[in-house]
Amino acid sequence: MCPPLVISHRDSNAQRVAAICEQSAALGLRRGLGIADVRAMYPQVEIVEAEPDADRRLLTSLADWCDRYTPLVAFAGGDGLFLDITGCAHLFGGEQTMLDDLGRRLAEQGFCARVGLASTPGMAWAAARFLKPVPVAPGDEAEALSPLPLAALRLEPAVRTSLKSVGLRTVEAILHAPRPPLARRFGAGLLLRLDQALGAVDEAVSPRLPVAPLSVERHLAEPVVQTEEVERLIFIMAGTLQEDLVRRGEGARSLQLSLFRVDGVVKRLAVGASRPLREPALVLKLFRERLTALGEMEAGCGFELIRLSVMAAARFDPEQADLVAGDRPDGADLALFADRIRARLGNEAILASTLVESHLPERAVARVPFTGQPASASPDAPVRERPIRLLPHPEPVDVAMAEVPEGPPRNFRWRRVLYRVIRAEGPERIAPEWWLGGEDDEPTRDYFRVEDEDGRRFWIYRHGLYGAPTGTPRWFLHGLFA
Amino acid sequence: MATNAVAHEAVCALRREIARIEGRLPDQFEPPVASTSTDDGLLLRHGGLPVGQHVLPTGAARLDAALQGGLPLAALTEIHGRQTRDAGAVAGFTLALCAAVLKTAPVKAPLLWVATGEALSEAGRPYAPGLLHRFGLTAETVLIADIRRLEDALWVAEEAAALTGFSAVILEVRGRAKKLDLTATRRLHRRAQAAARPFFLLRQAGLPEPTAAPVRLIVSPAPAGERRVLSRFLTGSIGPPAFLAEIGRSRSAIPAKAVLEWNRDECAFHERTDPADGAQDTGAVAAVSGQRPHPAGAAGAQLALRKIA
Numbered sequence: 001m002c003p004p005l006v007i008s009h010r011d012s013n014a015q016r017v018a019a020i021c022e023q024s025a026a027l028g029l030r031r032g033l034g035i036a037d038v039r040a041m042y043p044q045v046e047i048v049e050a051e052p053d054a055d056r057r058l059l060t061s062l063a064d065w066c067d068r069y070t071p072l073v074a075f076a077g078g079d080g081l082f083l084d085i086t087g088c089a090h091l092f093g094g095e096q097t098m099l100d101d102l103g104r105r106l107a108e109q110g111f112c113a114r115v116g117l118a119s120t121p122g123m124a125w126a127a128a129r130f131l132k133p134v135p136v137a138p139g140d141e142a143e144a145l146s147p148l149p150l151a152a153l154r155l156e157p158a159v160r161t162s163l164k165s166v167g168l169r170t171v172e173a174i175l176h177a178p179r180p181p182l183a184r185r186f187g188a189g190l191l192l193r194l195d196q197a198l199g200a201v202d203e204a205v206s207p208r209l210p211v212a213p214l215s216v217e218r219h220l221a222e223p224v225v226q227t228e229e230v231e232r233l234i235f236i237m238a239g240t241l242q243e244d245l246v247r248r249g250e251g252a253r254s255l256q257l258s259l260f261r262v263d264g265v266v267k268r269l270a271v272g273a274s275r276p277l278r279e280p281a282l283v284l285k286l287f288r289e290r291l292t293a294l295g296e297m298e299a300g301c302g303f304e305l306i307r308l309s310v311m312a313a314a315r316f317d318p319e320q321a322d323l324v325a326g327d328r329p330d331g332a333d334l335a336l337f338a339d340r341i342r343a344r345l346g347n348e349a350i351l352a353s354t355l356v357e358s359h360l361p362e363r364a365v366a367r368v369p370f371t372g373q374p375a376s377a378s379p380d381a382p383v384r385e386r387p388i389r390l391l392p393h394p395e396p397v398d399v400a401m402a403e404v405p406e407g408p409p410r411n412f413r414w415r416r417v418l419y420r421v422i423r424a425e426g427p428e429r430i431a432p433e434w435w436l437g438g439e440d441d442e443p444t445r446d447y448f449r450v451e452d453e454d455g456r457r458f459w460i461y462r463h464g465l466y467g468a469p470t471g472t473p474r475w476f477l478h479g480l481f482a
Numbered sequence: 483m484a485t486n487a488v489a490h491e492a493v494c495a496l497r498r499e500i501a502r503i504e505g506r507l508p509d510q511f512e513p514p515v516a517s518t519s520t521d522d523g524l525l526l527r528h529g530g531l532p533v534g535q536h537v538l539p540t541g542a543a544r545l546d547a548a549l550q551g552g553l554p555l556a557a558l559t560e561i562h563g564r565q566t567r568d569a570g571a572v573a574g575f576t577l578a579l580c581a582a583v584l585k586t587a588p589v590k591a592p593l594l595w596v597a598t599g600e601a602l603s604e605a606g607r608p609y610a611p612g613l614l615h616r617f618g619l620t621a622e623t624v625l626i627a628d629i630r631r632l633e634d635a636l637w638v639a640e641e642a643a644a645l646t647g648f649s650a651v652i653l654e655v656r657g658r659a660k661k662l663d664l665t666a667t668r669r670l671h672r673r674a675q676a677a678a679r680p681f682f683l684l685r686q687a688g689l690p691e692p693t694a695a696p697v698r699l700i701v702s703p704a705p706a707g708e709r710r711v712l713s714r715f716l717t718g719s720i721g722p723p724a725f726l727a728e729i730g731r732s733r734s735a736i737p738a739k740a741v742l743e744w745n746r747d748e749c750a751f752h753e754r755t756d757p758a759d760g761a762q763d764t765g766a767v768a769a770v771s772g773q774r775p776h777p778a779g780a781a782g783a784q785l786a787l788r789k790i791a
Contacts, residue, residue, distance in 0.1 A: 334592070334647040341627065341641075345634055350627045352592075353610045365610045370625050386615050388574055389606035417567070422705070425720050451720050455703035456567060480567075480606055482574020482616055482723035482744065 004042065008035045009050040018050045052078070062111075063208055064266035067258065068305050069102065071215070072207040080128070082121055082205045095135045103133055109264050118144075121205050122197030126152035141198050146172035153193045159186050212256065212309035214248075216240045223262050223302025227291055230259070230306065234287050237308040238280035251276025251316030257287060260305035269294070271343045274335045274371045276314040282336060283308075289344040338370045359430050361390060361478060384428060385449060387459045387479025394476035397460060405466040408448040412460065414477050419452040427462075443470055449481065457481035538582060538680075540727070541751035542740035548729050553579065553697060556678040558671035560695040562730060564702060566656065566687040569605030571703035573654075574616070575725045576682050577608075578744045578751065580650045581617040583680060585749045587649050593619075596627045596639045597654040601686060604656060616723070616746060632661050643673035643681050654684040658691070668694035690730055698730035704741045707754065722746060724754060 004023035008015050015035035027042055038045055055078065063073045063081055069092065072084035085098065092098035099117050106113040116127025118136035123144065127136050130148045145152065148171050150163055163186060168174055174182060174194065183191050195201040216237040224230060234257065245251055253276055259267040271286040291297065341350045351367040358364045398413040408424035426448035434442075443464035451457045458480060464473030537552035546552050553559055563572035580593050595608055607628075610621035627642075629635040632655065639653040653670075655662060667683070671694045674681035683695060690698060704724040708715040721743075728739040742751040 333645055337641060337645060337647070338625075341638055345629060345638070349629060349638075350594075350625060352625050353621045355610060355614070355621050361609075361611075365621070367626075384615075386612035387570070387606075387609055388577065388612040388616055389570055390609035390612070391606040392603055415567070423718055423720050449720055451706060455571075455705040455724065455726075457570065457703070457706065457720065457723065479609060479612070480570030480573075481612075482570055482578070482725075 003044050003046045004029075006035075006038060006045050006047050007050050008047050009052075055079075061265070064268075065260065065264045066102075067209070067266065067307075068260055069098065071209070071211045072205070073209070074205045074207050076121075076125060080125070082124070084205055084207070085117075099133050099135060120197055120199045121203050122154065122193060123199070125154060126197060138199075142175060145197060146170065146175060150174075153190070153197060155190060155193060159190055162186060163190075210311065212311050213313055214241060214244050214252075215307055215309035217305060217307035220304050220306070223304045224306075225299040225302045227297055230297070230303070231284060231288060231291070233306050234308060235280050235284045237306070238283040241283075241308060241310060242278045242280055245278040245310070245313065245316065248313070249316060250313040251278045252283070252310040252312070253314045254310070254312040255283060255286070256309045256311050257290075258305075258307040258309070259303045260307075261299070262301040262304050265300070267298075270311070271339070272347070273339050274369070275332065276316045277336075278316060285336070286339055286343045289340045293344040335371065342369075358433065360433060361386070361430075363433070365390075385425075385481070387481050390479045391477065394461070394478045397475045397477045399462075399475040402462075402466075406446070408450055409460070409475065412450075412475060412477075414458075419450075419456070419458075421450045422453055423451045425449040430461075441470065443468070443473065447478070536678075538579065540740075540742065542727075542738075542742055542753035544738045545727065545729065545740050545742075545753075548734055548736040548738040549697060549732055550734055553680075553699075555583065555680050556675050557697070558667060558674050558681045558683060558693075558695040560667075560683045560685065560690075560693055560698040560731075562685045562690055562698060562700045563687065564700070566604055568702055569601075569686050571723070571725055572684055572686065572701050573605075573608065574723055574744070575699075575701045575727065575742075576652055576684060577613060577617050577619065578725075579680070579682065580652070581619060581749055582751070584619070584623075584649055589649075590623065591647055591649040592623045592625055593650045593652065594625045594627060594642050594648050595652045595654065596629065596635050596642065597652075598632055598635050598656065599628055599630045601654045601656040601684075602626075602628055605686060616744075618746070618749065632659055636661060636666060639681075640669060640673060643670050643679070644677055646677050646679060648679060650680045650682065652682045652684060654686065656686045656688075658688050659685075662691075662693070664692055664694055671695060695731070697732050700728040700730045702726045702728075704754075707743060 002023075004027060005021040006017050006024050006029065007019040009018035010016075011018075011032075017029060017031050017033045017035065017038060020029050020031065024045060027045075029038060029042075029045075035047060038047070059075065059078070059081070063075065066073045066081055066083055070083050070085045070088045072086075074082040074084070076082045085095075089095045089098050092101060095117055099115055103113065103115045106115075114128045115133045116124050116129070116131055116136070117133075118124040118127050118141065119138040120141065123136055123141045126145060126148055130152050131144065136144050149169060150160055150171060152171060155163075163169075163174075168177075171194075174190070179191060192201060196203045218233055218237065224233070241252070252273060254270065254272045257269045259269075261267070269287065269290050271290050273282075273286065277283065338350050347369065350370055352370045353365045354368050356364055356366045395414065399409040400411065402409045406427070408426060409421060411418055411420045413419070427446035428448075429444055429446050431444045432442040445461040445463055446465075447459060447461040449457060450460055458477055460475060460477045462473045462475055464470055466473060536555050537549070538555050539546050539552035540549070561572055561576050563569060584590060584593075608624060608626060610624065613619040613624060614621065627635070627638050629638055635653065635655075639651060642648055642651045651674075662683075670681055670683070683693070690700075702725070704726040706724050707721040708717065709719040709721045710716075711719075722745060724741055724743045726739065726741050729737060741754045743754045745752055
């Protein structure tokens with residue numbers, strides 16, 4: 001026999017009861033009571049601190065699971081979910097069957113859940129909390145709402161209290177009352193909530209996840225565990241998607257695979273394609289890399305529902321096959337190669353670079369994702385000598401003495417090795433880009449190309465000037481020449 | 483005579499078998515063909531490359547003789563740098579080879595640089611403005627795959643080696659790499675052969691280990707020559723880069739080393755026999771005006787407009 005349980009939270013500087021179990025309710029405890037009072041009355045009650053973040057995580061995972069019924073799942077406060085099942089009910093054998101199925105499955109997972117179904121979000125909210133799990137037919141909202149308490153209208157506690165103080169306790173009492181005095185006295189929110197529940201005012205429910213333009217799913221009578229089976233299903237579903245994509249004249253740029261595990265956990269795997277694709281074999285190739293990178297799939301007792309969605313689509317230009325086999329200059333195979341690497345090792349794994357107009361060496365290059373498209377225009381070759389390898393960060397070097405104050409060093413120590421400078425070219429002065437922000441008094445850099453005894457060529461710079469008020473300049477090594 | 487012919491046949495068959503096992507072309511045993519193009523001007527191509535042109539001459543006579551004509555193009559080539567601080571020279575030498583390959587390629591396909599993250603953070607990332615300036619490789623042509631683990635880098639390299647879409651693949655590894663053993667390098671070599679594309683394996687800072695690469699070059703930096711400005715050398719200037727290339731391993735097993743100097747204008751190596759000899763290319767003392775789409779027009783007859791009264 002477990003002791004009665006009470007969840008506490010901090011409310012207006014005092015520990016108060018946030019939630020209670022049935023046993024505690026039987027003891028006469030209720031929400032909002034001070035924890036000190038509870039301890040005094042019933043020392044045997046177990047008190048646990050509330051964890052809002054954990055509650056949110058649980059609700060999020062539940063929302064993930066609810067994706068099986070509809071892609072439009074939204075949060076309803078901290079303790080509820082809205083499911084927009086427009087056009088989905090027939091897939092589950094009608095509204096009543098769907099509602100029963102949802103309630104049963106949630107109960108099987110160990111949740112004490114209340115479900116309701118209606119034509120408006122407000123009515124469904126009320127039905128879930130105050131009515132039996134039976135769908136409310138469109139048009140019956142007023143009749144269904146009338147006997148319910150005013151709490152069914154999602155009102156602010158202050159409004160509820162003031163309504164109660166004038167003797168208005170049920171929805172029926174305000175349903176036929178003249179509207180202007182109600183609005184004047186209790187605010188426009190009351191009538192808005194009423195109209196939303198009745199369907200006179202539309203209420204938008206914003207879905208939690210973006211809705212995929214196309215998706216295919218498979219309900220499996222026997223849960224699948226093995227990766228090979230999952231891959232086979234991906235191939236079959238990609239074949240179905242291909243037909244739809246062909247009809248729309250599009251190809252998928254981004255695909256998502258959702259795996260619904262028997263115990264309610266949902267796994268999502270996404271792959272991107274740099275070119276629109278529809279071939280099932282190519283789709284499978286990308287997902288195979290993703291699954292390989294995942295390693296152990298953690299199938300547990302198996303997946304009972306698998307869904308493949310196109311998250312982003314783009315126009316697909318069919319191209320005529322070349323009669324001459326061999327090199328394809330458009331780089332389609334390179335694009336696929338890059339996609340596979342990205343699917344397996346992350347988006348940053350393969351990058352091309354592009355030149356940026358900037359004087360600062362570290363800003364002169366931007367890394368861009370490789371798309372497989374041939375380069376559009378080649379910019380001018382830089383006039384100045386630049387190193388072929390640039391260190392991620394300029395590394396400080398010790399310079400004992402420069403030959404002349406503004407000249408190159410005679411020797412320097414980099415990574416604990418002393419290099420004797422035989423020849424040097426420079427300086428090339430690069431001033432900070434003050435027009436891009438940053439500090440005004442940042443010192444300039446004087447770059448030198450130096451060569452040591454063995455012929456290694458380095459790019460070193462002096463940060464600042466000798467005799468400047470900012471202090472003794474420091475030396476850095478920034479790159480290696482060929 | 484008949485027995486002689488049979489014996490010749492058997493020897494030829496055995497040689498062909500050996501060549502197949504070693505992954506060589508059997509015609510290396512035959513007298514060399516003088517020209518790849520036939521008499522009627524027909525040039526046979528396989529995978530975009532002219533048939534028979536499977537080597538890249540380095541430009542140094544002794545090196546080319548030891549390498550039997552040049553670096554094999556459809557193969558794995560190991561390029562070794564003794565220390566991490568030589569990474570500039572090793573990378574420069576390899577990119578120069580890539581630039582030379584690209585010069586003759588019919589399609590300017592991109593090249594892929596696969597590196598473990600450690601190699602890039604220690605020796606620096608390839609820097610696009612420098613590559614463009616020194617080797618004429620545009621920023622979009624050089625793809626960089628920065629992979630943290632060596633296993634993944636090997637996978638990427640293997641997949642890339644099998645593609646004909648890349649003009650060359652470079653795999654850079656730092657220090658000792660246990661995973662990069664004889665089997666792994668043999669797989670890379672086989673794929674490069676099948677795709678008829680060069681694959682360069684860059685090893686920084688490590689002792690030479692047994693690999694399946696037919697050629698291993700040990701590259702170290704060499705003092706650069708001086709720039710030639712207006713038909714004389716500019717004292718104290720740093721000219722185009724020079725490399726000391728040494729053959730660590732080759733089919734012929736002839737030891738050879740040479741100082742090679744990269745000429746940017748011709749996109750080729752030149753051997754420097756006399757260290758006091760100056761550089762061939764002019765360098766960038768004066769601003770180069772390369773690749774400008776609209777050059778300035780010639781001055782016309784009318785230099786100033788007449789003032790309108």
